[in-house]
Amino acid sequence: MVHRANNFFLIAGEKSGDLYGSKLIKELLYINPNAVINFWGGDMMKEAGGNLLQHYRSYNFMGFYEVIKNFHIFLNKINLIKKHLDDTKPSVVILIDFPGFNLRLAKYCKRKGIKVIYFIPPKVWAWNSKRIYQIKKYVDITFSILPFEVDFYKKYNLKIFYYGSPLYSIIDEYKFKKIEFKSNYKNTISLLPGSRVSEVSNSIPIFKEIICSMPDNLFFVSYVDHIDSTLYKPIKNLKNVKLITGRTYDLVKQSDVAVTVSGTASLEVALLNIPQIVVYKTSYLSYLIGKMLLKINYISLVNLILNKQLIKELIQNDFNPKKVKGEINRILSNNDYNNKIKNGYKEIIRVLNKRNVISKIASHIMEK
Secondary structure, eight states: EEEEEEEEEEEEEEEEHHHHHHHHHHHHHHOTTEEEEEEEEOOOHHHHHOOEEEEEEGOOOOSSHHHHTTTTHHHHHHHHHHHHHHHHSSSSEEEEOHHHHHHHHHHHHTTTOOEEEEEOOOOTTOOOTTTTHHHHHHHEEEEEEEEEHHHHHHTTTOOOEEEOOOHHHHTTTOOOOOOOOOOOOOOEEEEEEOOSSHHHHHHHHHHHHHHHTTTSSSSEEEETTTTTTGGGGGHOOTTTEEESSHHHHHHTTOOOOOEESSSSSHHHHTTTTEEEEEEEEEEEHHHHHHHOOOOOOOOSHHHHHHHHHHHEEEEEEESSHHHHEEEEHHHHHHHHHHHHHHHHHHHHHHOOOSSHHHHHHHHHHOOO
């Protein structure tokens, strides 16, 4: 019989959540090797020692249209995870980002008397601020990884803690390995098309045009192996492409410039000190709704943390081969612009340079 205080259930819905969740699982098991940890998430969380009940590839929809289109699957997954919660009887549920899904579960867990912890809470300061009342009602403790959002949450008297961002330590501790390739190219460019089906399917056709128009440059393309590999087929056999999985930090570190689909990756590229362009494209309906609801001037975490545009953002129709290529060439040919970006990254590093963040969060969870 598992003691309730040692019984955890974690829920992550994407690659970055899987990364953070894996680090948290390791720390929880380090503090208490007898803890039972069931989860919905990904391969990294499984490798960390948790018991995988459902992989996020089956439920990580993003965008208003995409969620509506797959709403029947979404509801089925909600019902399934409720059953898993009833079967495993956790004392603590840890929600990791993924608010559309996780906030529904917070309400259910609260009704069942399960303690709810939110690690990486919804970005209510950006859009859908009404969610703050759901969080206040159903979440017991919140752990933020963004310095600027704490004050926003505290205005609503939420119990929120900030120990820093785990990314700095994760990258600092990473053991880099060189990627071997023929060196007869002018430059090396990293393309990070995202980790969701919708992100990859929207970005790969544009990336293909860019790759074909710059034959003297080598393109490292980071691909994820939990989605249909045919999505990468348009670029798979191009001579100046090297498709690489599971080694994003290695390929970015060896690049002269990166083109990054917006998300956690933009912050990772900044911490790796590589100039970048942030891009994003979604369905037209999702874009229109997002444009009406979003209350922020930038979409990349780099620009949001700095509260100014340091790196270029190309969104929706602006995310096209001509504009992306123009920005790539600007970074490659303009040393002043290149150095301006790297100098801006120094402030990101200063803000995020915190040690043992996940360890502190895990200890806090165990203490309570």
